[in-house]
Amino acid sequence: MAKTEETTTKEKYISQEKKPVLMAKKVLEKIGRGENVVYGEVAKEVGYSDTMALNPQAITRTVAYRKAIEEFLPVAEKARQNAILAISKRNMNKERLPSVVDAMDKLTKNIQLLSGQSTDNQAVQVAWSDTPKDTQ
Numbered sequence: 001m002a003k004t005e006e007t008t009t010k011e012k013y014i015s016q017e018k019k020p021v022l023m024a025k026k027v028l029e030k031i032g033r034g035e036n037v038v039y040g041e042v043a044k045e046v047g048y049s050d051t052m053a054l055n056p057q058a059i060t061r062t063v064a065y066r067k068a069i070e071e072f073l074p075v076a077e078k079a080r081q082n083a084i085l086a087i088s089k090r091n092m093n094k095e096r097l098p099s100v101v102d103a104m105d106k107l108t109k110n111i112q113l114l115s116g117q118s119t120d121n122q123a124v125q126v127a128w129s130d131t132p133k134d135t136q
Contacts, residue, residue, distance in 0.1 A: 015047070020059055022046040024068035031110050069114045076114070080107040 023039075023046045030037045039056035052058060059065055083103060 017064065019046055019048060020062045020065035021068045023048075023059055024065050024072075027114075028069070028072055031114075034106075066116075073111060073115055076107065076111050080104070080111065083107060 023042055026042050026046055027037050027039070030042070039060065040053040043053040043056050043059055044050070048059065087104075
């Protein structure tokens, strides 16, 4: 009986190791189908508890998850470069610009999102004042 408990514990541990990879694959599948990705829902789908689903960053920051995602990034970046090349060879007067921009936008944002980069355009503004501070 002890062997059965040991086997069950070992299987559970292996299953826990595979969950981040399963989650990464599920995220990539959803992105590939053009679906919105809700990380908490994906976490539940691959077997994580409700508690873990409320904090999916704990999963997406694991080495296993990052590695699985990083294997996909060169493929996405190549697809984006191919799209840019194909677009640059076309007569843009005959293209529907919104669809071209939308495709490029989605590819870029997915690459940024999956690689952990910001998807926002964050600008920093610095204001200078010519008025000297009171030194008293």
